[in-house]
Amino acid sequence: MARYGMVIDTVRCVGCMDCVVACKTENGVPEGYNRDWIAYETTGTFPSLHTEIRSERCNQCDNPPCVYCCPCGASHIHERGGVVLVHHEKCSGCKACIAACPYDARFIHPDGYADKCTLCIHRVEAGKDPACVAVCPTHCMHFGDLDDPNSTVNRLLHSRKYHALLTDAGTKPQLFYLE
Amino acid sequence: MRELVLTRTNPMIDPRLHIWGWEIALYLFLGGIVAGMMIISGYFLLKGRHKEMTCSCLTLPPVAIGLLSIGMLALFFDLEHRWYFWRMYLTFQPASPMSWGSWILLLVYPALFANALIRVPASLERWLPILARWSRAVQVRPGIIAAIGSANITLGIALGIYTGILLSAFGARPLWNSAVLGLLFLTSGLSSAAAFVHMISRNKDESILLAKADNAFLTLELVLILLFLIGLVSSTRVHLEAAMLVLTGPYAPAFWVFVVGLGIVIPLFIQSLAVRHRIAHTPLAPLLVVAGGLALRFVIVAAGQSSHWTRLILTN
Numbered sequence A: 001m002a003r004y005g006m007v008i009d010t011v012r013c014v015g016c017m018d019c020v021v022a023c024k025t026e027n028g029v030p031e032g033y034n035r036d037w038i039a040y041e042t043t044g045t046f047p048s049l050h051t052e053i054r055s056e057r058c059n060q061c062d063n064p065p066c067v068y069c070c071p072c073g074a075s076h077i078h079e080r081g082g083v084v085l086v087h088h089e090k091c092s093g094c095k096a097c098i099a100a101c102p103y104d105a106r107f108i109h110p111d112g113y114a115d116k117c118t119l120c121i122h123r124v125e126a127g128k129d130p131a132c133v134a135v136c137p138t139h140c141m142h143f144g145d146l147d148d149p150n151s152t153v154n155r156l157l158h159s160r161k162y163h164a165l166l167t168d169a170g171t172k173p174q175l176f177y178l179e
Numbered sequence B: 001m002r003e004l005v006l007t008r009t010n011p012m013i014d015p016r017l018h019i020w021g022w023e024i025a026l027y028l029f030l031g032g033i034v035a036g037m038m039i040i041s042g043y044f045l046l047k048g049r050h051k052e053m054t055c056s057c058l059t060l061p062p063v064a065i066g067l068l069s070i071g072m073l074a075l076f077f078d079l080e081h082r083w084y085f086w087r088m089y090l091t092f093q094p095a096s097p098m099s100w101g102s103w104i105l106l107l108v109y110p111a112l113f114a115n116a117l118i119r120v121p122a123s124l125e126r127w128l129p130i131l132a133r134w135s136r137a138v139q140v141r142p143g144i145i146a147a148i149g150s151a152n153i154t155l156g157i158a159l160g161i162y163t164g165i166l167l168s169a170f171g172a173r174p175l176w177n178s179a180v181l182g183l184l185f186l187t188s189g190l191s192s193a194a195a196f197v198h199m200i201s202r203n204k205d206e207s208i209l210l211a212k213a214d215n216a217f218l219t220l221e222l223v224l225i226l227l228f229l230i231g232l233v234s235s236t237r238v239h240l241e242a243a244m245l246v247l248t249g250p251y252a253p254a255f256w257v258f259v260v261g262l263g264i265v266i267p268l269f270i271q272s273l274a275v276r277h278r279i280a281h282t283p284l285a286p287l288l289v290v291a292g293g294l295a296l297r298f299v300i301v302a303a304g305q306s307s308h309w310t311r312l313i314l315t316n
Helices: A018-027 A096-100 A131-135 A152-159 B022-046 B054-078 B082-090 B097-116 B122-127 B129-139 B142-168 B180-200 B204-233 B237-247 B252-275 B284-306
Strands: A004-009 A037-045 A048-056 A075-077 A084-086 A141-145 A175-178 B002-006
Touching: A004 A152, A018 A131, A048 A175, A131 A141, A141 A152, A152 A175, B022 B054, B022 B097, B022 B142, B022 B180, B022 B284, B054 B082, B054 B097, B054 B180, B054 B204, B082 B097, B097 B142, B122 B129, B129 B142, B142 B180, B142 B284, B180 B204, B180 B284, B204 B237, B204 B252, B204 B284, B237 B252, B237 B284, B252 B284
Parallel strands: A004 A175
Antiparallel strands: A004 A141, A037 A048, A037 B002, A075 A084
16 A cells, blocks of 8 residues: 655755645645645754755655544545545644644634645646645655655665754654755 | 754744733633532532531532533633533543543533532522423432442542643643643642632631641642752753743742742641631631632743753753
């Protein structure tokens, strides 16, 4: 079975926010809301500082607390690729999933239901890349099947040093950042 | 140094998570006090002492129904997709404390109504004569009264613990991530309910008995708060940082003054003197206990949303 994930090259990412614009356009994300965003993380001691620029979104966790805590069964793991999705018509807007997410990747849509990145599953099922991946001008983002040893994402993870976000929280994120 | 800047601007999420406000804090408090009322009332029913403990067994059930309904209304107002609330009752999600809670609440109401049947107000009897018949049928059957007592104790414990586990199951919020919270909220609910009886009961023996019980609950609550904090402080870095929010951080004044000081220590001191007949029983101490129970929920709900996981960056 496929296990969809993303590999994002932080060396190539320049934080242009094309991915953000593409997501908002593709998915009709309301004004003032974000399914994906840019993180600028600066570490070190002056003058020896290092800034990592990341395109972030739902980490499509393999152990998703947002799904387990949902009292309505609205948050679920899609049969295709293990993508974490929300049935809008089942959601009561209780916000438990938002409290459960260590990445704060979810939000309440102005219509009342919990919303988040879907990895553009509608595009993936049509054989296309997610919108954010498709538009990236530096080609820093890669989408694919982490269970397929020949996929680009797997090849990159085997050849480069990488990290995932807040792995100590135990959610098994499926988005990886090349260093 | 570590500086993290996000371009994300999601309402209720950024810059600080604030998904739950007064509605949830009030609901958790009312759920807790109702749980305490069910346990106290159920205990005396089980012991066959409902005729002497009139406030606990006859006044509390209708009061509990009213308070729980206010709490449920607050919960309803908190829902963002509120007209879909019934979706919770089309499924049971065993891994979701909120799902457990919604089903527990559905069972709590019949138990409280059965408890209230033991004495139906005359005005209601005139309006609904069938209630008078049911009430008389219950009154002459001690076995049914004991069964109602057992059901109220069991469901009261479940309700009280669930209000804490609801928060503690969120591993993403380190301050809440302690199972002690279940027992702490249950004990706080028992304490508030005992204080309520202490305050309003006209039966002196009952009032003093519940004041003594409240002193035990308040002492246990202090111990549980200590265990809760020890658990966090001795855990991982993020849990330690979460504990500091209430120990020395922005929530410390509210926690120490309203929850621990005015909510537990001072009323415990006053009530200890009162039960030893050194000073008279006044509504001050029980009022402080009830307000302290409310403050506990507000502080934990607010501080928990400020606690979060952060990436540890090692620099030399």
